[in-house]
Amino acid sequence: MKLRKKIIIFISFVAILGIGATYLMLHLILLNRFEKLDEAELKRNLSKATAAYHQELENLRTGLLDVAVRDETYRFMETAAATGSADSGSTAAAFIRSSLEPATYPKNHFDMIALLDLDGQPLYGGSYDLTAGIVTPLTQEQLTLMKLVRSRLPVPQAPGESRSGFVNLDKGTMLITLTPILNSSKDKPFIGTAIAGRMLHQDGIAQIWEDTLSTMKMSRLTTPLLADSGGQRVWTSPVSEGQMCIHTVLDDLFGDPGMVLTLKEPRQFYNSGLKSLSTFRMFYFISIMLMLGASILFVNRFILRRMSSLVRNIRRIGSSKDLSIRIPSSGQDEFSEVEVEFNRMIDSLEQTQDELRQQSMLDPLTRLPNRSLFFDKLNEAIAAVKGSDRQIVLVFIDLDHFKTVNDTLGHDFGDAILKETAFRITQVVGKHDVVSRLGGDEFTILLYDVPDEGSIARQLSRIQEALSMPHRIKGHLLYNTASIGISIYPQNGEDADDLVKQADLAMFHVKETGRNNIFQYSEDLEAGIRRKKVLAQQLLSAAAGNEFELHYQPILSTGQLQVSKVEALLRWNNPGYGNISPAEFIPLAESSGSIVGIGSWVLRQVCSDMRDFRSRGLELTAAVNISALQLMQPGLLELLLELLDEYELPASSLELEITESVLVSGDGIFLSLQQLRAHGFRISLDDFGTGFSSLSYLRRFPVDVIKIDRSFISEMSREAQGDVLVKAIIELSHNLGLRVVSEGIEHREQFDMLRELGSDELQGYYISRPLQAQALYSFLEQGNYYTGR
Secondary structure, three states: OOHHHHHHHHHHHHHHHHHHHHHHHHHHHHHHHHHHHHHHHHHHHHHHHHHHHHHHHHHHHHHHHHHHEOHHHHHHHHHHHHHOOOOOOHHHHHHHHHHOOOOHHHHOOOOEEEEEOOOOOEEEEEEEEOOOOEEEOOOHHHHHHHHHHHHHOOOOOOHHHOEEEEEEEOOEEEEEEEEEEEOOOOOOOOOEEEEEEEEOOHHHHHHHOOOOOOEEEEEEOOHHHHHHHOOOOEEEEEEEOOEEEEEEEEEOOOOOEEEEEEEEEEOHHHHHHHHHHHHHHHHHHHHHHHHHHHHHHHHHHHHHHHHHHHHHHHHHHHHHOOOOOOOOOOOOOHHHHHHHHHHHHHHHHHHHHHHHHHHOOEOOOOOOEOHHHHHHHHHHHHHHHOOOOOOEEEEEEEEOOHHHHHHHHOHHHHHHHHHHHHHHHHHHOOOOOEEEEEEOOEEEEEEOOOOOHHHHHHHHHHHHHHHHOOEEEOOEEEOOOEEEEEEEEOOOOOOHHHHHHHHHHHHHHHHHOOOOOEEEOOHHHHHHHHHHHHHHHHHHHHOOOOOEEEEEEEEEEOOOOOEEEEEEEEEEEEOOOEEEOHHHHHHHHHHHOOHHHHHHHHHHHHHHHHHHHHHOOOOOEEEEEOOHHHHHOOOHHHHHHHHHHHHOOOHHHEEEEEEHHHHOOOHHHHHHHHHHHHOOOEEEEEEEOOOOOHHHHHOOOOOOEEEEOHHHHHOOOOOOOOOHHHHHHHHHHHHOOOEEEEOOOOOHHHHHHHHHHOOOEEOOOOOOOOEOHHHHHHHHHHHOOOOOO
């Protein structure tokens, strides 16, 4: 993802996060605060409404006091009490006309007035009809109310004992107040009780609560309202249609809950805050968008544009691969510092490139030209002499056994030998010749304009002599030789690759034929090497292609002149090259590692043939050659035991032949031979006498049979001392408890001499050539070499 897109996404994310956080803060904090303010205001207004209700009761009581605390009213009550009637006498009529006339009711907002004596009997009572404007007697419900008041409330005897409240009548709720009747000077005892009431209509409620923003409602306490209260005297209802409601329970005149005062008003603070927040959100969103745009413009102008310019300049340098280009620096910000540091890095890279260009042409250890520079020089030399009669000699040198120096003495000694070798070569070649190190212990020499073969030979002789001189390194005197191959332009090739390849082939031939020599490339050499490579590759699939075949050469016991043992010899019939000699393909199989698979095939085939022989009455032992690689591979013993079990053969049916070189391979071979011998396999030492230090190993290694090499047999004669070596080997072997097999017998004279010397078994062409399995039966029958079981 581009940085531009990342920055835009980040800024947008921050803006959205800011808007979201602000929105949540406004709604969760401010609007909640506005709701709290509205609730507090509603509760304050409820307190005011309740106070207004009580004030209305107070006003009603004050109006009644104007009537009750008068001398005229007191005299009316005295007269009425004395005469027993409120209607008798001119005093009563005058009092009623002056104090209780119809205009007195609406003036004091009375709907009812009653004057009770000390026994609670009404001496006067009137109910005002607002529509007709007349005063009528008290209704039966009002008279019942008087009795209820007399029965449930104490009689007030002083103005401070006045009582006000409401009562619920059939026609509605009435505000009512009670006060004692006293004279104006209040020096006489109270003479009765004055009661005044007013029906609580909607107009009356409007007079109590005159607030225009809220409305007050007073209604009787019902069961649903009581359930909504939850047992509380003050409670609120959920907001509906933008209106808040709060309720409180009012006690009636007798102290019982009887009416609910409900105050409803709009959410002033909340609505005002919501409107303000809407306006704020709009301006805030616009501000955020403007800041977002300004941020993007700033980033694009001062960051991304500078970055794009820097990237374009870097790409221009990268695409041109010209380290001389520099980025122009502009400004004093961090990008300018990056440009300066980048130019400084380019300076360092340019300097390093020059150093690497020089070092890439030289070998770091010897400071000789390396492979790349050598090929350049070789191509230049070829181009210079092309079309002329001049020739170029390419010398390919590989140090012999150099790996042994590294493995035994360490790489410090190896590096010292390489540097000394490079110095010696440069001292014996001409000043125009080129010496190089291709890698490892391989060196090449390009000899310019060598006139004839004699000059080549003399020059190579000086090189070989210089390389053969001993090296004195850290107190050690080390001798080293070299295998040298040469190719000549234009006889052996016309381009650099061919010349190097052919000189390498010539050197490889020297390695295979004993090292420490010089050889020139030829077409026959390349054909031979190519043949070896092809055969080594085809060996991998020869067993699967049924190209191998086993021949068996009889081994004759000296005493009874019978065949009890044969040697299994491998033959290879290659589809392309025909019959390949074991002397050619066995070394190839060992060097390529395919000898392990081939050896397994041979063991299986031998076991199969041995079973067939035994099924026909021939209890033979087969001597099978085992290579050092097979002995070093894990699982050889398990394979042999598995084959014996599969083909139902005893361990004595196999004799495992090893060469002297195996004995010096290490303790691993020793342990492997011990395990094989412990399981009943006999061990035969083949080609005895051709190796070195073999006598010192005979007492240590588990060997059962000694096979005297054919080279000793071929040199035997009837002359004096002509058989001394063979005789000594036979006697030594018998003294060590070993059986002796003499191989390579080709004449009757050799056959007779070996029988006389005591050789236990005899093998050779004089007895029989190697035979196929089927031909072996005919041989045994015709020669009567085996009498059967």
